[in-house]
Amino acid sequence: MERIPILRLGDCLLVSIQVDMHDRLAMALQDDLTAKVVESRARGVLVDISAIDMVDSFIGRMLGTIAAMTRALGAETVVVGMQPAVAITLVELGLTLSTVQTSLDIDSGIELLQELIAADSVGADRDRAGD
Amino acid sequence: MIAPAIEELPLDSEHDVVSVRQTVRTAMSEMGFGLVDRTKMVTAASELARNIMDYADCGGVVRVEQLSEGLRVGLRLTFVDEGPGIADVDLALTDGYSSGDGLGLGLSGARRLVNEFDIVSSPGRGTTVTVTRWR
Numbered sequence: 001m002e003r004i005p006i007l008r009l010g011d012c013l014l015v016s017i018q019v020d021m022h023d024r025l026a027m028a029l030q031d032d033l034t035a036k037v038v039e040s041r042a043r044g045v046l047v048d049i050s051a052i053d054m055v056d057s058f059i060g061r062m063l064g065t066i067a068a069m070t071r072a073l074g075a076e077t078v079v080v081g082m083q084p085a086v087a088i089t090l091v092e093l094g095l096t097l098s099t100v101q102t103s104l105d106i107d108s109g110i111e112l113l114q115e116l117i118a119a120d121s122v123g124a125d126r127d128r129a130g131d
Numbered sequence: 132m133i134a135p136a137i138e139e140l141p142l143d144s145e146h147d148v149v150s151v152r153q154t155v156r157t158a159m160s161e162m163g164f165g166l167v168d169r170t171k172m173v174t175a176a177s178e179l180a181r182n183i184m185d186y187a188d189c190g191g192v193v194r195v196e197q198l199s200e201g202l203r204v205g206l207r208l209t210f211v212d213e214g215p216g217i218a219d220v221d222l223a224l225t226d227g228y229s230s231g232d233g234l235g236l237g238l239s240g241a242r243r244l245v246n247e248f249d250i251v252s253s254p255g256r257g258t259t260v261t262v263t264r265w266r
Contacts, residue, residue: 020152022145023181054152054170056177057236085170093174093240094226 004029006036012044012113013037018051026062033066037073043120044113045070048106050081060095067100076116077101080109136197142210143190148180151193155208158195162204164266172206172264175241179210179260182237186230187214187257198263205246205265213257220252 002025007014013036015029033045047066049055055063067077078101082090090097101116103109136158140151155176159169176193183191191212198205217223224242229235238260242248245262252258 020149022149023184024145053156054173054177056174056181057234057240058177058181061234083170085167088167089170089174089244092171092243093178094236094243095234095240 001028003032006032008040008042009046011042011117012046012110013040013042014046014048016048016051020052020054021059023058026059030062030066030069034069034073037070037075042075043117044075045077046106046109046113047077047079048081048109049079049086050083050105053083053086055082055086055090055095057093057095060090060093060097063097064099074120076113076120078103078109078113078116080104080106136195138195140193140195141190142180142183142193142212145184147190148177148184151180152177154195155206158197158206159264162197162206162266164206164264168264168266171244172208172262175244175262175264176208178237178241179208179262182260183210183212183214185233187212189213191257203265205263207261207263210260211257212259216254216256216258217250217252218254220250224250 004015004017004025015033037045063079070077080103082102101112103112138154140154141147152173155173156169159172180193191210194209196207198207222228224239226239227235241262245264247263249261
């Protein structure tokens with residue numbers, strides 16, 4: 001079956017969605033990414049959607065689920081590269097992606113991801129100190 | 132002047148949802164719609180096509196019509212299924228309401244993304260949703 005590749009970049013994973021995904025492909029990505037976060041002990045996930053020209057409620061929900069699942073596994077997710085027309089359409093559709101961290105492009109996304117990971121580490125240290 | 136063109140596509144599998152999106156995308160580009168209009172209509176088409184996948188066991192069809200009315204052109208999509216139908220259309224059009232496991236934005240969201248929206252449904256006889264976007 002067709003799969004979306006997941007690349008390793010330091011302690012992060014990078015996914016660039018380049019095709020018009022059918023629903024099963026989107027579900028497979030969700031599963032693959034969760035497995036890969038565990039396997040690689042990744043601290044962050046960057047999802048690049050700059051090549052997709054449409055995010056409907058199904059793909060929107062997938063992005064939210066990926067963010068929630070990776071967070072449960074101790075990693076942060078940032079979605080980057082949303083096209084302006086896609087953003088306009090999403091809001092009109094009624095999806096706010098309020099649980100998903102987003103950034104304009106890959107560079108600023110990686111920066112944000114590093115900040116989030118650093119904040120997680122500080123939080124974890126504080127938790128340990130409090131024990 | 133665009134010659135009237137009508138195309139009918141099946142909606143039987145999730146791959147058909149992708150084909151519908153592609154057909155709408157191509158038709159709208161050819162008709163000179165801008166990027167935002169195109170994105171909205173493709174997204175609406177995706178929501179309505181998926182509704183048929185999710186709720187109508189025997190699938191359905193979508194009719195794609197290029198309209199020309201005086202100086203304006205438009206694209207009309209008619210989604211037809213013979214599924215279980217919708218008992219309470221007003222409720223189904225409420226944001227956040229879903230009889231399945233979706234987000235409940237499909238119908239209500241699609242309505243906001245188009246210029247004209249019409250739905251005819253009765254339990255046991257299926258559902259027809261018609262959406263139009265004008266340039």
